[in-house]
Amino acid sequence: MQKTAGLIKKRVLELLADGTVTKVLGWKEGDFIYDVTPASFLSAQEADGLVYSSFCGANLSKYLISECKALTEGKILALLKPCDTYSFNQLLTEHRIDRDKVYVIGVGCKGMLDIEKIKAMGIKGITKVIDNGKELDIKTIYGSKTCKREDALLEKCLCCKSKNFKAFDEIIDPEPETKEEKADRFAKVSELEAMTAEERYAFWQEQLSKCIRCNACRNVCPACSCMKCVFDNPVSGVSSKANTDSFEEKMFHIIRAFHVAGRCTDCGECSRVCPQNIPLHLLNRKFIKDINELYGEYQAGEEVGSRAPLADFTFDDAEPSVVNERGNS
Amino acid sequence: MQRIGVFVCWCGSNIAATVDVDAVVEAVKNEPGVCHAQNYQYMCSEAGQGLIKNAIKEHNLTGIVVCSCSPRMHEATFRKTAEQAGLNPYMVEIANIREHCSWIHKDKKEATEKAVILARAAIAKVNLNTPLRPGESMVTKRALVIGGGIAGIQSALDIADAGYPVDIVEKSPTIGGKMAQLDKTFPTLDCAACILTPKMVEAAQHPNINIYSYSEVEAVTGFVGNFDVKIKKKARFVDEKKCTGCAVCTAKCPSRKGGNEFNCNLDNRGAIYIPFAQAVPNVACIDSTRCIHFKTGKCGICEKSCSAGAVNFDQKDEIIEQKYGAIVVATGFQISDVTKFDEFQYTKHPDVITSLELERIMNAAGPTKGTLLRMSNKEHPKDIVFIQCVGSRGNTCRDKTYCSKICCMYTAKHAMLIREKYPDVNVHVFYIDVRTPGKNFDEFYRRAVEQYNVDYIKGMVGKVWENEEGRLTVQGVDLLSNRRIMLDTDMVVLAAAIEPSEGVRNIATMLTASIDTNDFLTEAHPKLRPVESPTAGVFLSGVCQGPKDIPETVSQAGAAAVKVVGLLAKDKLVTSPCTANANELMCNGCSTCERVCPYGAIDYIDKEVNDHGKREVRRIARVNSALCHGCGACTVACPSGAMDLQGFSNRQIMAEVDAICK
Numbered sequence: 005m006q007k008t009a010g011l012i013k014k015r016v017l018e019l020l021a022d023g024t025v026t027k028v029l030g031w032k033e034g035d036f037i038y039d040v041t042p043a044s045f046l047s048a049q050e051a052d053g054l055v056y057s058s059f060c061g062a063n064l065s066k067y068l069i070s071e072c073k074a075l076t077e078g079k080i081l082a083l084l085k086p087c088d089t090y091s092f093n094q095l096l097t098e099h100r101i102d103r104d105k106v107y108v109i110g111v112g113c114k115g116m117l118d119i120e121k122i123k124a125m126g127i128k129g130i131t132k133v134i135d136n137g138k139e140l141d142i143k144t145i146y147g148s149k150t151c152k153r154e155d156a157l158l159e160k161c162l163c164c165k166s167k168n169f170k171a172f173d174e175i176i177d178p179e180p181e182t183k184e185e186k187a188d189r190f191a192k193v194s195e196l197e198a199m200t201a202e203e204r205y206a207f208w209q210e211q212l213s214k215c216i217r218c219n220a221c222r223n224v225c226p227a228c229s230c231m232k233c234v235f236d237n238p239v240s241g242v243s244s245k246a247n248t249d250s251f252e253e254k255m256f257h258i259i260r261a262f263h264v265a266g267r268c269t270d271c272g273e274c275s276r277v278c279p280q281n282i283p284l285h286l287l288n289r290k291f292i293k294d295i296n297e298l299y300g301e302y303q304a305g306e307e308v309g310s311r312a313p314l315a316d317f318t319f320d321d322a323e324p325s326v327v328n329e330r331g332n333s
Numbered sequence: 334m335q336r337i338g339v340f341v342c343w344c345g346s347n348i349a350a351t352v353d354v355d356a357v358v359e360a361v362k363n364e365p366g367v368c369h370a371q372n373y374q375y376m377c378s379e380a381g382q383g384l385i386k387n388a389i390k391e392h393n394l395t396g397i398v399v400c401s402c403s404p405r406m407h408e409a410t411f412r413k414t415a416e417q418a419g420l421n422p423y424m425v426e427i428a429n430i431r432e433h434c435s436w437i438h439k440d441k442k443e444a445t446e447k448a449v450i451l452a453r454a455a456i457a458k459v460n461l462n463t464p465l466r467p468g469e470s471m472v473t474k475r476a477l478v479i480g481g482g483i484a485g486i487q488s489a490l491d492i493a494d495a496g497y498p499v500d501i502v503e504k505s506p507t508i509g510g511k512m513a514q515l516d517k518t519f520p521t522l523d524c525a526a527c528i529l530t531p532k533m534v535e536a537a538q539h540p541n542i543n544i545y546s547y548s549e550v551e552a553v554t555g556f557v558g559n560f561d562v563k564i565k566k567k568a569r570f571v572d573e574k575k576c577t578g579c580a581v582c583t584a585k586c587p588s589r590k591g592g593n594e595f596n597c598n599l600d601n602r603g604a605i606y607i608p609f610a611q612a613v614p615n616v617a618c619i620d621s622t623r624c625i626h627f628k629t630g631k632c633g634i635c636e637k638s639c640s641a642g643a644v645n646f647d648q649k650d651e652i653i654e655q656k657y658g659a660i661v662v663a664t665g666f667q668i669s670d671v672t673k674f675d676e677f678q679y680t681k682h683p684d685v686i687t688s689l690e691l692e693r694i695m696n697a698a699g700p701t702k703g704t705l706l707r708m709s710n711k712e713h714p715k716d717i718v719f720i721q722c723v724g725s726r727g728n729t730c731r732d733k734t735y736c737s738k739i740c741c742m743y744t745a746k747h748a749m750l751i752r753e754k755y756p757d758v759n760v761h762v763f764y765i766d767v768r769t770p771g772k773n774f775d776e777f778y779r780r781a782v783e784q785y786n787v788d789y790i791k792g793m794v795g796k797v798w799e800n801e802e803g804r805l806t807v808q809g810v811d812l813l814s815n816r817r818i819m820l821d822t823d824m825v826v827l828a829a830a831i832e833p834s835e836g837v838r839n840i841a842t843m844l845t846a847s848i849d850t851n852d853f854l855t856e857a858h859p860k861l862r863p864v865e866s867p868t869a870g871v872f873l874s875g876v877c878q879g880p881k882d883i884p885e886t887v888s889q890a891g892a893a894a895v896k897v898v899g900l901l902a903k904d905k906l907v908t909s910p911c912t913a914n915a916n917e918l919m920c921n922g923c924s925t926c927e928r929v930c931p932y933g934a935i936d937y938i939d940k941e942v943n944d945h946g947k948r949e950v951r952r953i954a955r956v957n958s959a960l961c962h963g964c965g966a967c968t969v970a971c972p973s974g975a976m977d978l979q980g981f982s983n984r985q986i987m988a989e990v991d992a993i994c995k
Contacts, residue, residue, distance in 0.1 A: 227972075230919070230972060230973035231920065231951075231975075263972050319842075
């Protein structure tokens, strides 16, 4: 990780120096070592703060929408992990960003850590995390602790889509495709499907009632890129921004899942940023699972310009009656 | 605030018997915006319309709701009424309390409640209606006929005679269709070829008709008056202009293992072939899947033997693009698959044949030169059993639910022709019912029974098997004498169900024309608009719409032609103002709407917009209102809600839903 971070910084400085790029989109450290946030850097001096660590889970693709618009000269450099490139492609498909304005460096990724999981193990006061690939050696103000790396991975990394980059101008330190069996990303969805309607309702009732309507999921979601969100538009009559009643808080997430259906790359950002730990990605995965089963395997963002099954018609499409029957079960 | 009038129609007893119309008026008169409500026996009548006009003037109405039949029935009527009273016609909403309510409910209380809800939804919508102005579009004065059977030929001839150019697209190498395969025709017993081939020639020679044979419709875009059609002219590997139809090549072709479709595969044809002697165009065609040259690169005998130098192995498929004002679908039918009925031994025994195969056997140009022979041993048969309704009128998954309509008559014809030509042959017919409505039809059937002594047995056949003598045994029931019967016979003829041609689904999809559960094309109204598809500018001719015989087909073909001519005679058409448009401030140019638009009506422009003082160039969807049909697919696909449909805006729909859920 240290080595990769060094290589990235070296290359970023080169590209800034030769004028290939005028701005860099990366991550910087906050008050704590795990408190890593997206940041942009305009000069070599600023780029000194650029980091690449096991806490760089944030997907930077969405920032390119506003960055591309604001960019007047040169290109913007974006550091994208393999899974981020799916979102990047999806945004290109939707004409939200301009490929010519972006210089993509694909950065190798072993899987990112979830600080919430580490904290949940009772590990607090963290000052340093040494990652040897299998185990985490965590230095805290209370002494050293260890945990299995696997137990601390982000949900999205447990079912890693791929170590391959779907878009890039150059790649730094790529990882080989993992050989181990990946977790079944639909396992929890299947579990929910097996529940009775009442049980399922109770599950979501409990989860969604935690929502404080901070809108973080919407703001971070690369598929949520409307000029004017329906929730901010009083004319839409859909819902308002505040949580006025329990019906609205449920509808907010369900409407959002419908809006991104077929376009969601399953980047998992919604659940990652949720301060209430609502497993929002499950709503999206239910859609993805249904789309895969009804219309054949489809991965949004796999390639630019692909026709999503929900916005396409083929003669092999499932008959509406089939879809309807599933809905009734 | 709108000033809305609500008019509740009784439709005689159609609505009033199930819906308490007084209660509906009472319930809606205090709805927001409503300042007048009344009911009347026949709102569509002169007096009813007068009542609406008076109310509009008297109460200064700005919008009206008519609670009546389906908008497909009388929306146009009431829009005209409103216009005559000075109201914009798009300020009229119909609440369908007949088809959607009174006709499907028995309980008056429930039906009344529902009628009130439907009325409230329409009122909520009209509250948000805005006056709309229709546009105009030009009419391309050229018609396309898909299918070159008797239906297509007749439609094309009638349109061409009225002075408009017509193109016939026929997928096989010749026009003529199924009728060309028939021997004699009921009820007059005149020879099919003698009456059909002159029409084929007439079509070919007509200055206004152009035939694209061995061609298929590849894509259709556009709309009534302005269809853009791509036609694929398949490579026939023979130059149509050079070929004289001398048929030397067809006789010399050494590849003779494949069946001859025209003779129902009862004999074989060469890889280069002319389907039959009177084919139009009389031009050979190479079947590249069977041709030795295409398989091995050798042979080329046809090329060498052609004195006109017409054979061209390098010919390629050609795409022709043409504009049309109207399209007639005349794709006809095919015999349904009888291999599902294995109890009749069709796949196992050559003497079990379909009626169309018998037609070819009886035909002088057929595989036996018109001599009735058993296909197994080429011997003269002594007994023939006909089985009716094979695959028709059933309710198992093997069957069609409908009656194929033509089988009773052609079976009577076959029986009669056989008895006439071979009085020594015994003919038995197993039937469920004999259905012979039609001019001179029942007389025809009675002649078969009374004059020709055909043995009609009411009952069905259970199974057929080959007996020890090498003949066939038929086991069936005679329902009139209530006994099981076994008949030894030489041939069994199956009256197989007819079904719409394969590929009609594809064509229907291209035309956005609807089809029913049996794949027959749906008419705009089963009684009053039987030759029009619900899709404007698309007309139906022949069996593609439902089973029918030749006289009926020809009448319908003529009727479809009249509708086409009526359309082409117009210089301009009024277009619906109910089209989509994108809100520039909300559209983010994501292309989703373009992907779901079935009419190719959406493209994108880079446009400078002023978003609350912020000026920037954005990629924005643009709808071509001439191409937009107002289907609304884009409005629901748009993730931002930027797409909206005039006359059916998102707000209006939500208001309707809210009113219903209230």
